Amino acid sequence: MTAATSVAARGAMTAPAQAGRRASKRVLPGFGLTLGYTLFYLSIIVLIPLSALIFKTFTLTWEQFWAAISAPRVMASYRLTFGASFIAAVVNLFFGLLIAWVLVRYKFPGKKIVDALVDLPFALPTAVAGISLTALLASNGWVGQYLEPLGIQLAFKPAGIVIALIFIGLPFVVRTVQPVLEDAEKELEEAATCLGATRLQTFTKVILPSITPALLTGFAMAFARAVGEYGSVIFIAGNMPMISEITPLIIIGKLEQYDYAGATAVAVVMLVISFILLLVINALQAWQRRHAGAPA
Amino acid sequence: MSGANSRTVRRARAGTTEAPWVRYTLITVALLFMLLFLVLPLAAVFAEALRKGFGAYLDGLREPDAWSAIKLTLITALIAVPLNLVFGVAAAWCIAKYEFRGKAFLTTLVDLPFSVSPVVAGLVYVLMFGAQGWFGPWLQAHDIKIIFAVPGIVLATVFVTFPFIARELIPLMQAQGNDEEQAAIVLGATGWQTFWYVTLPNIKWGLLYGVILCNARAMGEFGAVSVVSGHIRGQTNTIPLHVEILYNEYQSVAAFAAASLLALLALVTLVIKSIAEWRNEQQMKAAAELPPERPAPATAPSAR
Numbered sequence: 001m002t003a004a005t006s007v008a009a010r011g012a013m014t015a016p017a018q019a020g021r022r023a024s025k026r027v028l029p030g031f032g033l034t035l036g037y038t039l040f041y042l043s044i045i046v047l048i049p050l051s052a053l054i055f056k057t058f059t060l061t062w063e064q065f066w067a068a069i070s071a072p073r074v075m076a077s078y079r080l081t082f083g084a085s086f087i088a089a090v091v092n093l094f095f096g097l098l099i100a101w102v103l104v105r106y107k108f109p110g111k112k113i114v115d116a117l118v119d120l121p122f123a124l125p126t127a128v129a130g131i132s133l134t135a136l137l138a139s140n141g142w143v144g145q146y147l148e149p150l151g152i153q154l155a156f157k158p159a160g161i162v163i164a165l166i167f168i169g170l171p172f173v174v175r176t177v178q179p180v181l182e183d184a185e186k187e188l189e190e191a192a193t194c195l196g197a198t199r200l201q202t203f204t205k206v207i208l209p210s211i212t213p214a215l216l217t218g219f220a221m222a223f224a225r226a227v228g229e230y231g232s233v234i235f236i237a238g239n240m241p242m243i244s245e246i247t248p249l250i251i252i253g254k255l256e257q258y259d260y261a262g263a264t265a266v267a268v269v270m271l272v273i274s275f276i277l278l279l280v281i282n283a284l285q286a287w288q289r290r291h292a293g294a295p296a
Numbered sequence: 297m298s299g300a301n302s303r304t305v306r307r308a309r310a311g312t313t314e315a316p317w318v319r320y321t322l323i324t325v326a327l328l329f330m331l332l333f334l335v336l337p338l339a340a341v342f343a344e345a346l347r348k349g350f351g352a353y354l355d356g357l358r359e360p361d362a363w364s365a366i367k368l369t370l371i372t373a374l375i376a377v378p379l380n381l382v383f384g385v386a387a388a389w390c391i392a393k394y395e396f397r398g399k400a401f402l403t404t405l406v407d408l409p410f411s412v413s414p415v416v417a418g419l420v421y422v423l424m425f426g427a428q429g430w431f432g433p434w435l436q437a438h439d440i441k442i443i444f445a446v447p448g449i450v451l452a453t454v455f456v457t458f459p460f461i462a463r464e465l466i467p468l469m470q471a472q473g474n475d476e477e478q479a480a481i482v483l484g485a486t487g488w489q490t491f492w493y494v495t496l497p498n499i500k501w502g503l504l505y506g507v508i509l510c511n512a513r514a515m516g517e518f519g520a521v522s523v524v525s526g527h528i529r530g531q532t533n534t535i536p537l538h539v540e541i542l543y544n545e546y547q548s549v550a551a552f553a554a555a556s557l558l559a560l561l562a563l564v565t566l567v568i569k570s571i572a573e574w575r576n577e578q579q580m581k582a583a584a585e586l587p588p589e590r591p592a593p594a595t596a597p598s599a600r
Contacts, residue, residue, distance in 0.1 A: 027478050029487035034390035038402070041383045045455055046408055049420035052430055056423050095329050102326040106319055114327065116570045120334050122509065123562035123569075125516025127536040128555040131543050132337040135344050135552075142340060143332075167333055199314055228413025231518035231536070235543065248415035248519065255419065255523065260428060267416045274411040281411075282404055 053271060056264040068265035077247040080158060084246075085226035088165035092222045095166075096173025097215060103174070104181040118175070121168045126231025133164055134236045156238030161246065164232040169222030176218035180211050183292070213288035220284055224277040228270065341559045345552035356542075356550030357557070364530045365538035365554070368446065372534060373514040376453040380510055384461025385503075389491075391462075392469035393477070403466070409458040417455045418523025421448055444526030449534065452520035457513045464506030465499060472498055501579065505572040512565040516558050 057065060068074070102108075103115055121129065137144045137155040144155060154160045184207065192202040230248040237244045245253075247270060254263035313319070346353050356362065387406055391399060409417065423429050425442040435442060442448045476498070480490040496503075518536040525532045527541065535554055542551035 027481055028393050028474060028490070029481070030491075031390060031394050031396075034386040035394075035396070038383065038387040038390055038406075041379075041386075042402075042405060045451075045458060046405070049424055049455070050408075050412075052423045053416070053420050095326070098322060099326045099330065102323050105313065106323055108323050112570070114330060116566045117330065117334055119566055119569060120338065120562060123512045123516075123565040124338070125512075125518060125536050125555075125558045125562070127518040127539050128341060128516070128558050128562075129337060131539065131551060131555060132340045132344070135548075136336055136340050142336065142343075163333075167337065170333065199318075224411045228411065228416070229519075230413065230415050230522075235540075248413050251415050251419060252523065255422065260423065260426075263419060264423065267413075267419050270413050270416055274413065274416075275408075278404060278407060278411045282400075 050271065053264060053267055056261070057268050060261050060265060064261070065265050068262045069269050073241055073245070074247070074250055074266060076242045077245050077250045080161070080244065081227055081247045084158060084161045084165055085223050085229075088162050088169055088226050089219050089223040091162075091166050092169045092173045093215060093219045096170060096218060096222075097177055097211075099170075100174045100177040100181055104178060118171050121171050126168065126229065127235070129167055130164060130232035130235035133160070133167060133232065137163065137236065155236055156244070158237075158244050160236040160238070161233050161244065164236050165226040165229060168229055168232055169226050172221040172225065173215070173218035176214045176221065177211055180214040180288070180292070181207075184210055210291070213284060213291050217281060217284040217288055220277060220281045224274060224281065227277070228274060338559060338563075341552055341555050344548060345556040347552075348549050352549050353553045353556075356547075356553030359550070361530050361533065362538060362550070362554055365533045365535050366557070368449070368532070369515050369534045371446070372450050372453050373511050375450050376457055376514045377507060377511050379454055380457055380461055381503075381507060383458070384463075384465055384506060384510075387462040388465035388469050388499075389495075392466050393474055406459050406462050409455055410463075414456055414517065414519030415523055418452050418520040421451050421455070421524050425451075443524050444528065444532060446532065448524035449521050449532060452524045453514050453517050456517050456520045457510045460510035460513060461503070461506035464502050464509070468499055468502040469495070498579075501572040501576040505569050508565050508568045508572075512561055515561060 060068070099118065103111065103118075134155055135141050137147070137160060139145065139148045139153070139155075141155075144153075147154065154163055188206050188210075189202050192206045193199075197205065228248065230246070230252075233246055234249060237246060237249075239245055239249060247266065251263045251266050251270070254260075254266065314322070345356070390396075391403055391406075422443055425431050425435060425448065427436065427443075429443075442451070476494050477490050480494045481487070485493070515534075516536055517534075518540070521534055522537060522540070525534070525537055527533060527537060529541070533541065535558055539551050539554045539558075542548075542554065
């Protein structure tokens with residue numbers, strides 16, 4: 001009897017507690033509706049179309065698939081796309097950090113405008129950026145006319161692709177590093193100085209480790225964006241096969257020749273790579289969150 | 297004693313900033329880089345558009361093809377942005393307000409269109425609705441055109457701008473938590489009233505920025521739209537495609553004139569973004585100045 005009451009008592013205690021926990025979780029209505037709509041819309045706009053791409057590749061034999069994605073011209077385009085994206089992302093890593101640093105730590109006139117301007121590559125259509133950069137770097141352009149006598153030609157060369165990719169990738173690094181720098185605790189730097197560190201030591205040993213996850217996230221985002229970029233690059237690239245032809249352009253070229261299977265094969269390679277990059281970015285962001293949460 | 301103290305304070309303060317020459321050098325280098333990579337390209341658009349005077353600029357915009365491109369661009373954005381707005385609010389509501397299994401995976405999937413190349417985005421719709429695609433024969437039998445027609449352009453635009461509003465809202469709604477909504481529900485408001493009178497006022501500036509950014513991308517999308525459009529002049533050309541055609545025909549002034557419209561749109565976007573950010577900050581500050589009801593719940597965002 002005592003056992004029965006204690007069980008009943010336990011039941012009476014746990015049932016409201018459980019109900020209470022569930023109620024606080026689900027007191028807001030609309031979970032089923034919003035989740036259902038999200039999944040439905042996600043499926044018809046993104047998941048089913050992307051699966052069409054995967055299914056299309058199954059119409060190819062493995063040999064055909066391999067031949068399509070490893071043709072010399074396609075291989076050259078991978079080298080160019082990933083090489084140029086990597087260089088551009090490295091440049092953005094340094095200058096993005098510099099701009100974020102200057103915007104967070106220093107005061108200067110016009111700072112608000114400069115801060116707003118960082119987002120320009122997000123807002124400016126890529127085709128506009130492409131023709132504008134080409135006009136600047138062409139031999140009669142504002143910048144090109146000074147570079148030409150020096151023997152530097154950027155437009156219609158792989159170097160021009162890097163310039164375009166720097167443009168579109170810059171905000172990613174600035175906007176991921178900026179909030180982390182803003183939240184950084186000055187006390188740590190003060191402590192470092194009081195313990196005798198030089199400013200450079202404080203930067204490399206105290207500040208840099210705390211912003212490394214954000215820096216790498218921004219780098220990976222800029223790289224991922226650059227790999228898929230099309231609009232700004234095709235105007236400035238010159239688009240010479242084997243030399244300055246990027247991978248998205250290979251897909252377009254195959255489509256224009258009605259080689260749907262070939263286009264799909266190369267597109268699957270790009271899709272897989274962008275999916276991997278997305279997972280890397282997610283892992284980096286999780287690391288960043290852990291990093292930010294650790295000292296607290 | 298107090299002298300030694302103030303010296304320590306000064307040293308400590310000097311320890312959190314750099315020598316003036318370092319500061320000025322860093323500011324100069326950063327501004328020069330931004331001048332070269334951001335300001336010059338923007339200025340070049342307007343300079344090239346106005347190179348042959350204002351008359352030639354207006355002539356470039358007055359062409360019938362330019363007009364139909366502008367109209368198509370507006371129609372596309374008018375369909376794509378509201379679709380993604382409804383999705384963005386729904387996705388942000390279920391991701392930010394509830395805990396459920398697979399939430400992180402769902403968030404990743406929402407982000408997926410960000411990292412897919414626009415060309416691949418266009419291609420998937422060709423594979424679905426094109427002449428040789430899944431629904432191709434059926435669509436042909438019923439005389440419905442999606443690829444090389446307006447619906448394909450809208451679909452590709454929806455795909456490319458898919459995550460923008462959701463991405464803007466999710467962190468904002470997560471930071472604000474559920475307390476106010478729960479209070480409204482407990483006081484007897486319906487879910488709809490709660491959203492309309494409690495949640496929406498809290499997120500309106502973030503929502504506005506998401507919409508404006510989504511709109512800028514929808515109007516400016518090039519790669520994905522280029523794959524599905526078929527480039528039929530006067531029919532399936534959006535402004536960016538119109539810019540490309542003119543540019544390839546060496547009609548530089550007309551190309552840059554059309555491009556300048558998009559550049560103006562980008563500038564307006566940045567201005568609205570700055571205003572929205574400023575208003576958001578004001579709102580946060582006003583909320584922070586309210587007397588605390590509980591010992592500082594908002595100061596530990598990582599504790600959840």
